[in-house]
Amino acid sequence: MAITAKDKADEDRLGTALCRLTDEEPSIKITRDEQTNELCISGVGELHLTIALEKLKRKFGVTACLQEPSIAYMETIKKNAKAEGKYKKQSGGHGQYGDVWLEISPLDRSSGIIFTESIFGGAVPRQYIPAVEKGVKETLAKGLIAGYPMTDIKVNLYDGSYHTVDSSEQAFKAAASLALKKAVPEANPIILEPYYLVDIVTPNYFMGTVINGLTAHRGRIMSTTSPSLSISKIQAQVPEAELTKYAIELRSQTQGRGSYALKFSHYEEIPAKIRDTLLTK
Structure with missing residues (x-):
């Protein structure tokens, strides 16, 4: 807890x-x-x-x-998208100006965030590109769907413009954030949830009850074995959100004779019903 x-x-x-x-x-x-x-x-x-x-x-x-502990949900995207972010602020004196075009695309699971640039002709001066990258990573870390960090996304800076007087690192950082806020909703964003690999040892008599319980918790049975005449081993992939009180449940199902061990497995897209619940929180 x-x-x-x-x-x-x-x-x-x-x-x-x-x-x-x-x-x-x-x-x-x-x-x-x-x-x-x-x-x-x-x-x-x-x-x-x-x-x-x-x-x-x-x-x-x-x-x-x-x-109950929070679940480490993540956000990502399923298709490519492009968007412009222009930060322009004029207040009579020295203003702020930053303009970037970003393309975002999905990556394989566990790839993290990759930032690249393909600027030609000095559309965005080299000294401002680190500020764009910083703006990208800070914005993605906060999430753009339900407030969970985004992952497995490639962001490419491919165009933009600047002002010789009003441009600054802060302006380009803000422009990058604006571009992402436009691009992500167009890239079919989804929420990911962590899955764990659960290894369960139980007396044979309770095997069916344990398997039914795992299925009810959105678990997928990977394998079942019987090392002896009286003991069964079950391996399953189960969402972390379903495991918070599993120790209590397993103890009840097996009259205190079952045990389990778990380790992180992978992230995968959350079902639509649970996604809608998270978005309304």
Whole structure:
């Protein structure tokens, strides 16, 4: 679960209190999610975490709250698009002027963001191209559909114009942002969700129940094996959003005799129904 201090006064003391808590209880794990930047706490069940929260308050004087951790959704595009971004500001004195044409195109999964330029004839002076790249990466990092970072996109700066007096790095950075805000909606934008590879060990008797449960959570069964007469192994790909409380569910399905391990697998496009839910948040 994600853990946060209940009020501002406890924020500074939460980290120290959690360190002391894990020293006393090694079965409690504290991690920082690099993508969502959330502080997460892990235990052997809901009761374990509830007791940990009570101990934080009673022994260390820190009141904390738990909530389901955020999912590290990403955004990307499915087709090419071109757009112009022109930032022009005149206020009587020294103005601001930047004008760029960007082409965006989709890349293979896990490619990240690639920026290129094919400027000819000095349409955009060389000293302003790093500002365009910075504007591109900062804008994509904030997301343009539902506020999630964009990925797997190639952005090419291929044309533009400048003013000998009014052009500046800031103006070209702003122009790049404007161009992306026009281009992305025309490039069939989508939201991606993370999938995990889940390896489950369960007594044979509960195998059907476990498989039905995984299917209900949008899981895809990759393989099933029986290492012994009494034990089955199931491997499945499951969206991270469906795994938050899977430990509790598996324990219930197998009378406490099932276990699982998971690791990140890949990102893939989210179903339309869930996408619509995210867009209305």
